[in-house]
Amino acid sequence: MKKSIMSILMLVIMVLVAGCSSSSTSGGTKVEEDDTLTIAWLPNESGEDLGETRDEIGRILEESTGKKVEHKTTTDYIVAIEAIANGNADLAFLGAQGYIEANNKNDKVQALVVPSGESGTLDDAVYYSWLAVQKENGDTYKNNDEYVIDNIQGKKFSFVSNSSTSGFKVPSTGIVDYFSQQDEYKDLTAEDLLEGGKVKFFSEVLYGGSHQGSAVNLLSGKVDVAAFCDTCVNNYVELADGEENKAGAVYKVKKDAAEPFNTVVDKEFSLISVTPVLNSPFVVNTELVSDETREKILETLTSDEVANNEKIFVPEDTEFSGLFKKKSGDEGLIQVEDDWFNPIRELSK
Numbered sequence: 095m096k097k098s099i100m101s102i103l104m105l106v107i108m109v110l111v112a113g114c115s116s117s118s119t120s121g122g123t124k125v126e127e128d129d130t131l132t133i134a135w136l137p138n139e140s141g142e143d144l145g146e147t148r149d150e151i152g153r154i155l156e157e158s159t160g161k162k163v164e165h166k167t168t169t170d171y172i173v174a175i176e177a178i179a180n181g182n183a184d185l186a187f188l189g190a191q192g193y194i195e196a197n198n199k200n201d202k203v204q205a206l207v208v209p210s211g212e213s214g215t216l217d218d219a220v221y222y223s224w225l226a227v228q229k230e231n232g233d234t235y236k237n238n239d240e241y242v243i244d245n246i247q248g249k250k251f252s253f254v255s256n257s258s259t260s261g262f263k264v265p266s267t268g269i270v271d272y273f274s275q276q277d278e279y280k281d282l283t284a285e286d287l288l289e290g291g292k293v294k295f296f297s298e299v300l301y302g303g304s305h306q307g308s309a310v311n312l313l314s315g316k317v318d319v320a321a322f323c324d325t326c327v328n329n330y331v332e333l334a335d336g337e338e339n340k341a342g343a344v345y346k347v348k349k350d351a352a353e354p355f356n357t358v359v360d361k362e363f364s365l366i367s368v369t370p371v372l373n374s375p376f377v378v379n380t381e382l383v384s385d386e387t388r389e390k391i392l393e394t395l396t397s398d399e400v401a402n403n404e405k406i407f408v409p410e411d412t413e414f415s416g417l418f419k420k421k422s423g424d425e426g427l428i429q430v431e432d433d434w435f436n437p438i439r440e441l442s443k
Contacts, residue, residue, distance in 0.1 A: 125384040130162045131155060131391075134174045134183035136192065137304035138326045140167035143352045143415040150405040151417075158394040159387055169303060171257040178203055184382045185391070190372045190438040191259035197377075197432070205375040205435065206388070207395045207427040209407075214424030216434065221374075222324045222339045223260035223268075225367035226312060229344055232364035241341040241366045243272060247279075249318035250298040252311035256288060259438060260323035260371045261305055267441045268369055269295075306330070306354055313347065313358040323371065329415040330355040334362060341365050352415070372438060375430060392429060401426030 135148065152163035166183055168174045171192060178186040179199035185206075188196065196203045211218025225243060227235060235245050246269070254261025266284040273279040273295075282295065290298035300317055302308030305326030312320035324339060330351040336343035346362045347355050376395060378388055400406055407425055408416030418425065 125381065127382065127384055127387060130164055131159065131185060131383070131387075132164045132166055132177075132183045134166040134177040134186040135168060136171060136174050136188060137169050138306065139187055139417065140169070140304075141306070141352070143329055144417060147405055147415075147417045150403060151400075154394060154400060154403070155391060159390050161387070171255040171303075175199075175257060178377060178379055181379060181382055184379055186377050187374060188377055189257075189259035189374045190435050191263045192257055193375050193377050194435060194439055194442075195257055200379070200381075202381040203377055203379050205430050205432055206378045206392060208373040208375045208430045208434075209418045210425050210428045211373075212422040212425060214422075214426060214428075216428060216430065219373040219428070220370040221260065223264040223321065223369045223371050224324060224365050225265060225319060225321055226309070226345075226363045226365050227319050228312065228315075229362035229364050231318070232342070232344075232366070235364075235366040243269065243367055246319050246366075247273070247295060248297050250300070250316070251287075251290070251296040252300045252302055252308045252317040252320040253287075254302050254305050254308045254322060256301075258305075259374075260369075261302070261308060261321050263438065263441055264369050264371050265321040265367075268367065309363075310354045310358060312363060313355075313361040319366075325419075327355075328419065336365075339365075339368050341368055350413075372435060375435075376427070395427045396429060398426070 133152070139148070148165050152165060156163050166177055174186055174188065175192050175196045177183040178188070179196040186196070193203070193205055208216070208219055210216065211220065225246070235241055235243065237244070253265070256262045266287050269287060270282050270284055274282050279295070286295050288299065290296040298317070300311050302311050302320070302322070305322040308320045308322040309327050311317045331345040331347050334344045334346040343365045344362055347358050347360060349359055351359055378391070380388070383391070394400065404412065404416070405414065406416055407418045407420040408414050409420050
């Protein structure tokens with residue numbers, strides 16, 4: 095009798111477990127999937143202004159995979175990177191540097207898709223890393239008619255996070271490459287830029303925690319120069335003068351800008367340096383997501399449904415704060431392989 099009861103209990107447990115998870119294989123490895131997909135977001139994409147976009151992506155993935163989607167918003171780059179690397183998230187939207195760090199921690203984390211360029215391909219799938227100063231100080235960073243970064247030495251400077259591609263890795267590499275050609279700074283390294291002080295390259299170094307935060311550090315007067323990217327602030331600012339993504343361009347904070355820009359409405363800044371950066375990927379932890387589910391996710395994200403969804407790819411003439419801009423009409427998410435990010439890896443060597 096006892097044996098019979100135990101057999102029944104074991105059967106019930108097995109049924110319950112089967113109802114909560116499914117077993118599949120990924121690259122020959124058995125994957126135990128649960129019925130929820132968790133997406134980790136960097137601080138830049140965790141704000142309320144992108145809530146509808148996150149929800150729309152979640153809705154579409156729920157329909158295609160049959161799984162519930164939960165969003166893990168963060169206030170720190172490391173939290174998002176660790177979440178996908180340690181198995182606390184199934185998917186994540188990271189910068190190239192964040193993806194490389196997560197992949198270094200766990201090679202089961204793999205890039206899935208990136209937003210294309212205006213051509214609809216990977217050929218121009220880039221955004222831009224900016225070095226910006228307050229508009230009234232722009233001319234002090236000019237040599238004749240050309241903007242230069244010579245005068246950033248000794249200034250108060252804001253990065254985003256040392257895990258940010260366009261908010262640290264790219265600008266710090268550019269600064270080191272530029273100044274190390276001078277005898278005085280021939281031994282300068284990116285590590286020398288992490289902290290400020292009397293004998294340091296910068297007098298003070300702050301971190302915004304997000305691209306928005308770094309921009310506000312500049313516009314609120316906490317720093318003289320700041321690094322941040324175009325795509326992360328384009329929901330809050332508009333071009334006031336000059337050519338978009340060119341040194342000398344002036345941007346102005348919109349009157350109805352959401353937090354944290356609501357405290358610096360109408361403030362203006364000038365670009366003194368602009369560098370193209372590889373677009374940011376959606377990545378997947380293949381230890382948690384089976385081949386079958388990944389194929390459904392990939393098919394969905396690269397579909398016309400997503401590319402033409404105005405809550406995800408936002409038309410230029412709308413005030414809606416979406417994740418990506420639709421300029422040519424050919425933009426969409428496109429599959430990408432790990433080695434596409436090797437140029438960013440090379441910056442660390």
